[in-house]
Amino acid sequence: MDGGGQSSGVLEKKKDAAGLTLAPADCLWTTARDGAVMLRVEETGPASEPPVTIVQMFKEVVQRYGNRPAMAVKRDGRWETTTYLQYYQQCRAAAKSFLKLGLERFHGVGILGFNSPEWFVADVGAIMAG
Numbered sequence: 001m002d003g004g005g006q007s008s009g010v011l012e013k014k015k016d017a018a019g020l021t022l023a024p025a026d027c028l029w030t031t032a033r034d035g036a037v038m039l040r041v042e043e044t045g046p047a048s049e050p051p052v053t054i055v056q057m058f059k060e061v062v063q064r065y066g067n068r069p070a071m072a073v074k075r076d077g078r079w080e081t082t083t084y085l086q087y088y089q090q091c092r093a094a095a096k097s098f099l100k101l102g103l104e105r106f107h108g109v110g111i112l113g114f115n116s117p118e119w120f121v122a123d124v125g126a127i128m129a130g
Helices: 054-065 084-100 117-129
Strands: 069-075 078-083
Touching (some): 069 084
8 A cells, every 4th residue: 555545455547437548556545646546436425426527627617608707807997808718728738838848747846926817827727738
């Protein structure tokens, strides 16, 4: 049990509800930066919902609400609005930029700044980059 946690003794690749392959895991927690953990899924109740990633959920929101405002910021006395589709496109561009700059899987990104649309784009972009 590398990284600790509770073991179930079962290591098999599973598919989630979206058909994505989940990493095999034998514990509920880990301290390893690239360690896999088992998902806690129940038969009924809120924990029975299929797990989704942040990117999957973001794509669903873009499909449903793409042209609706996602966020707004006041600059020079005027409100600037960003739709969910624009937000998603900006996040993808940020993710590609992080990868181009050398960001690797399981590495971190430090974002320093004020509460602004650019901060949120950088945050979600880092998540999208993996």
